[in-house]
Amino acid sequence: MRGSILAVAVQLAGLVMAPLLPGLIQTIKARLQGRRGTSPLQPYRELRRLWHKRSVAPLDTTFMYRMAPSVSAAALVGALLVVPIGASTIGWFGSDMLVLVGLLALARFATAAAAWDPGGGFSLMGAGRDLMFSVFTEPLLLLALVLVAAGARSTDLIRMVAAASDAHVASLPAHWCAALAFGLVVLVETGRQPIDNPDTHLELTMVHEGPLLEYAGRDLAMLQWTSAARHWLVLMLAAGLFVPLPQTAPWNILALAAAVATLCAFIGVIESSLAKMRILRVPALLGAGVATCMIGLASWIAQGAT
Amino acid sequence: MTTQAWLLVAGAAVAAAGIVVSAVPRGLRSGLALQAFGVALIGVAGGLVVVGRAGVGSEFGNGLGPTVGIDPLSGFFIAAIAIVSTPALIYAGGYLSRSHNAPAIAAISGVFVLALIGVVIARDAVTFLMMWELMSVAPAVAILLASRSAETSRAVLVYLGSTHLAGVGVWLSILTLAHLGALTDPHALAAQPTLVRSLLAVAALVGFGTKAGLMPLHSWLPRAHPAAPAHVSAVMSGMMIKVALYGLVRMLFFWLAPLPDWVAPVLLGAAALSCVAGVLYALMQHELKRLLAFHSVENVGIIALGLAAALLAAAAGQRPLAALAFAAAMLHTLNHALFKSVLFLCAGSFQKQVGKLDLDHLGGLLRTMPLTGTAFLAGSMAIAGVPPFNGFVSEWLTLQALVQLALHGAPTDTAMGALAAAVLAATAALAVFCFVKVVGLVLLGAHRQKAVASSHEVPVSMTGPVIFLAGLCLGIGVVPGVVLGPIGHMSPYGPLPASLVGVTLAAPGSGAFAPLALAAVIAVCTAGLQLARRQAGTTAPSPMWICGQVPDSRLAWTSAGFTKSLRLVLAVVLRPRRTVSIELDGALVHSVVHESEVPHLFDEVLFRPALGRVLAASRILRRTQSGSLRAYLTYLLVTLAVVLAVVRVGLS
Numbered sequence: 012m013r014g015s016i017l018a019v020a021v022q023l024a025g026l027v028m029a030p031l032l033p034g035l036i037q038t039i040k041a042r043l044q045g046r047r048g049t050s051p052l053q054p055y056r057e058l059r060r061l062w063h064k065r066s067v068a069p070l071d072t073t074f075m076y077r078m079a080p081s082v083s084a085a086a087l088v089g090a091l092l093v094v095p096i097g098a099s100t101i102g103w104f105g106s107d108m109l110v111l112v113g114l115l116a117l118a119r120f121a122t123a124a125a126a127w128d129p130g131g132g133f134s135l136m137g138a139g140r141d142l143m144f145s146v147f148t149e150p151l152l153l154l155a156l157v158l159v160a161a162g163a164r165s166t167d168l169i170r171m172v173a174a175a176s177d178a179h180v181a182s183l184p185a186h187w188c189a190a191l192a193f194g195l196v197v198l199v200e201t202g203r204q205p206i207d208n209p210d211t212h213l214e215l216t217m218v219h220e221g222p223l224l225e226y227a228g229r230d231l232a233m234l235q236w237t238s239a240a241r242h243w244l245v246l247m248l249a250a251g252l253f254v255p256l257p258q259t260a261p262w263n264i265l266a267l268a269a270a271v272a273t274l275c276a277f278i279g280v281i282e283s284s285l286a287k288m289r290i291l292r293v294p295a296l297l298g299a300g301v302a303t304c305m306i307g308l309a310s311w312i313a314q315g316a317t
Numbered sequence: 318m319t320t321q322a323w324l325l326v327a328g329a330a331v332a333a334a335g336i337v338v339s340a341v342p343r344g345l346r347s348g349l350a351l352q353a354f355g356v357a358l359i360g361v362a363g364g365l366v367v368v369g370r371a372g373v374g375s376e377f378g379n380g381l382g383p384t385v386g387i388d389p390l391s392g393f394f395i396a397a398i399a400i401v402s403t404p405a406l407i408y409a410g411g412y413l414s415r416s417h418n419a420p421a422i423a424a425i426s427g428v429f430v431l432a433l434i435g436v437v438i439a440r441d442a443v444t445f446l447m448m449w450e451l452m453s454v455a456p457a458v459a460i461l462l463a464s465r466s467a468e469t470s471r472a473v474l475v476y477l478g479s480t481h482l483a484g485v486g487v488w489l490s491i492l493t494l495a496h497l498g499a500l501t502d503p504h505a506l507a508a509q510p511t512l513v514r515s516l517l518a519v520a521a522l523v524g525f526g527t528k529a530g531l532m533p534l535h536s537w538l539p540r541a542h543p544a545a546p547a548h549v550s551a552v553m554s555g556m557m558i559k560v561a562l563y564g565l566v567r568m569l570f571f572w573l574a575p576l577p578d579w580v581a582p583v584l585l586g587a588a589a590l591s592c593v594a595g596v597l598y599a600l601m602q603h604e605l606k607r608l609l610a611f612h613s614v615e616n617v618g619i620i621a622l623g624l625a626a627a628l629l630a631a632a633a634g635q636r637p638l639a640a641l642a643f644a645a646a647m648l649h650t651l652n653h654a655l656f657k658s659v660l661f662l663c664a665g666s667f668q669k670q671v672g673k674l675d676l677d678h679l680g681g682l683l684r685t686m687p688l689t690g691t692a693f694l695a696g697s698m699a700i701a702g703v704p705p706f707n708g709f710v711s712e713w714l715t716l717q718a719l720v721q722l723a724l725h726g727a728p729t730d731t732a733m734g735a736l737a738a739a740v741l742a743a744t745a746a747l748a749v750f751c752f753v754k755v756v757g758l759v760l761l762g763a764h765r766q767k768a769v770a771s772s773h774e775v776p777v778s779m780t781g782p783v784i785f786l787a788g789l790c791l792g793i794g795v796v797p798g799v800v801l802g803p804i805g806h807m808s809p810y811g812p813l814p815a816s817l818v819g820v821t822l823a824a825p826g827s828g829a830f831a832p833l834a835l836a837a838v839i840a841v842c843t844a845g846l847q848l849a850r851r852q853a854g855t856t857a858p859s860p861m862w863i864c865g866q867v868p869d870s871r872l873a874w875t876s877a878g879f880t881k882s883l884r885l886v887l888a889v890v891l892r893p894r895r896t897v898s899i900e901l902d903g904a905l906v907h908s909v910v911h912e913s914e915v916p917h918l919f920d921e922v923l924f925r926p927a928l929g930r931v932l933a934a935s936r937i938l939r940r941t942q943s944g945s946l947r948a949y950l951t952y953l954l955v956t957l958a959v960v961l962a963v964v965r966v967g968l969s
Binding site: 062063064072073075076077078080084085086088089092104105107112113116117119125127128130132133135138139140142145146147148149152153154161164165166167168169170225228230233290291308312315 | 860
């Protein structure tokens with residue numbers, strides 16, 4: 012364990028609190044659209060409902076299909092234990108940013124491969140598109156993280172969070188470029204508009220919902236938790252790496268909570284104001300993110316040279 | 318003689334006896350088992366040298382007499398060859414039974430493995446080159462023995478052609494080094510002008526790079542590997558291209574000193590191209606073995622990224638970082654050898670059961686062949702670079718080396734490191750995409766062909782080896798420190814820090830990574846969730862829902878369909894071709910024929926025009942060989958006249 016006990020407790024609580032974030036975004040969105048909307052606790056109610064239902068195993072499916080929800084959920088548990096909260100982590104298997112990339116890939120592999128087992132068209136369309144996005148998201152995520160790591164001179168997330176709380180990073184163009192790029196990563200990983208529309212279920216345009224179509228009961232509950240955990244993961248990282256937070260114990264947690272809530276509101280605004288893009292345009296958007304990172308890299312090199 | 322030397326000699330003798338036994342009638346299985354045992358003994362000798370850090374036999378010499386010896390670097394490659402070849406040879410016992418020309422293929426497989434070992438233990442130029450040629454020719458013979466179709470013959474022709482072109486580079490560089498005395502004396506080249514060293518580096522990069530399959534010199538690889546018998550493919554893809562990398566490592570890290578400045582960036586560029594283009598073309602393939610062959614190009618690229626990072630870090634004076642990058646490259650060498658041989662051997666088992674390996678006509682093999690299928694799944698996850706398998710560990714280390722180079726290097730290093738890391742990330746994502754496709758089309762879903770439905774598990778002699786190799790993939794993925802420690806012994810940059818060889822891989826400047834703890838957490842969580850899932854129970858098995866459609870095998874998704882979105886996005890680069898011809902019978906559509914392909918642009922743009930020129934030139938030259946006696950007499954006369962004139966005038 013590294014850092015304060017309170018922060019580590021929050022990190023562990025994240026496993027339970029993760030579904031709050033999609034619920035919060037949903038509530039904010041509803042208010043922005045002039046509806047009353049559901050309570051932020053709605054995802055918990057859905058999880059409870061699903062947890063009391065039996066799973067479905069279609070004919071001709073293998074253990075891949077039955078294991079995939081558990082494996083993706085386990086990968087996300089691992090990922091949440093890597094992401095530090097206020098520069099503290101339980102640190103069972105380090106706090107390296109590159110491990111995160113691997114764990115997200117494991118979750119993606121499990122769900123996408125399991126889509127082949129029932130072999131339905133919608134599932135595979137969604138899986139193929141998700142994997143196509145990942146081809147552009149992974150380098151984007153890596154470049155954004157490298158730009159932040161450049162400030163900390165380390166790929167250790169704890170040091171990166173600590174370095175980001177230093178006010179001087181706000182004067183670095185590289186940091187702003189990384190923040191922009193990471194914003195795109197947040198939208199892709201959480202499956203939000205303009206990349207994907209989380210409100211559709213059963214449409215030709217769906218991406219992340221597609222591979223989940225055949226699942227039911229506890230399997231579906233695990234997959235929904237996985238999606239919520241992905242929200243928690245990227246939003247905690249975004250708040251930790253790009254919002255200068257205080258360093259001392261109780262205040263950093265409160266500031267972090269405020270920052271994450273603000274980011275949720277921000278996503279709600281984006282979702283309410285932007286339409287979904289054509290799928291084949293998304294790589295161009297992500298490519299623009301990569302170009303932003305290149306500019307950031309160039310500025311970093313230029314500053315280092317002088 | 319030391320234990321290692323005894324083991325080496327005994328192993329070679331046993332393997333040679335095995336080659337003889339396997340060639341006689343009814344001796345196939347026992348012969349291959351003997352070969353495997355002999356190779357295993359040699360592997361133990363290599364492993365002992367790595368662990369004990371003490372070489373056996375001669376040092377490198379510039380002379381012509383045949384000498385052999387093992388130092389830690391050679392020992393590592395010998396051990397890797399043995400770890401891959403021993404299971405592959407045992408597998409061949411089951412695979413070759415009742416197949417065409419089995420005894421001859423079995424004998425040539427043994428010769429091939431011994432030739433690989435011969436290259437690695439050679440300690441003089443002549444032995445090295447002899448073994449190199451034997452290593453190149455043996456698989457060609459095996460391919461031709463297994464099949465004599467026109468397509469195979471063409472693949473072998475291309476293979477032999479590029480091997481010989483590569484051979485020029487290898488011969489030139491090795492013989493020049495021996496001539497200059499650089500095989501023994503690391504300072505011998507310092508006195509030479511930069512031009513000489515640059516030319517030597519070009520020869521080495523082209524020669525060894527072609528054999529290793531580095532882009533853009535890889536054209537032979539996707540043709541030759543799929544044509545070979547499964548176990549030969551496994552050793553070719555697993556180890557032969559690695560032996561070429563061994564040559565490259567010797568050249569760039571030990572002999573060619575001081576290295577010209579341009580070499581490391583050029584190697585990095587070629588490596589990055591190999592990674593991303595290799596996996597991209599793999600994704601567009603629809604035949605399993607050809608797809609796997611393209612993945613070899615990708616993985617050689619990843620290894621070369623590590624090597625280039627090591628050279629760049631060493632040039633910047635960062636020896637610990639160079640040692641890390643070198644270790645990453647060597648670990649990935651071993652890892653790729655393991656998972657690629659799992660995949661090729663499993664592909665062989667599938668082929669044996671089903672016939673053709675067209676991805677769109679397999680499906681559901683995990684249900685009919687559970688053991689082979691599970692091993693194939695493990696190999697796929699390892700090559701896709703997902704934890705907790707070994708591919709992830711070496712890719713993590715390579716990424717770490719590149720990112721650290723970016724964080725701590727000079728401006729050019731920063732740019733190169735960051736870009737190469739981004740390319741590697743894209744490669745990893747593409748590899749996941751590709752193996753999701755492969756796993757889905759081969760192992761999962763409904764059977765797409767009758768032959769698949771009637772397939773059944775292969776015998777133990779074929780499942781045992783792949784399970785062993787798949788187990789190693791998982792084992793190294795969970796405790797990589799066991800292998801990383803010995804790898805540090807052969808690094809030209811000194812041993813690895815103790816923090817990197819333990820249970821936790823605490824690479825300097827990283828946030829540390831504990832693969833064992835990660836694997837444990839994933840396993841415990843998965844097991845717990847599976848238990849919870851069981852408790853709730855499942856409904857009775859029902860047909861799948863797919864949104865209320867009736868399942869129809871004609872609507873099954875294909876390899877091309879799954880990758881279509883990416884093919885459309887990257888159409889500018891890939892230039893896919895698509896022809897739709899609709900045959901109308903009056904106003905009725907009679908038939909629709911749809912053809913699409915993703916051409917291999919390296920062949921079409923680079924090699925075909927070059928080959929055309931060469932063939933045109935040789936057509937002109939052919940006119941001089943008329944076959945008429947008078948013409949040859951005239952050539953003789955002209956030659957004589959020229960020689961006499963030269964003697965009369967004098968050359969200088």
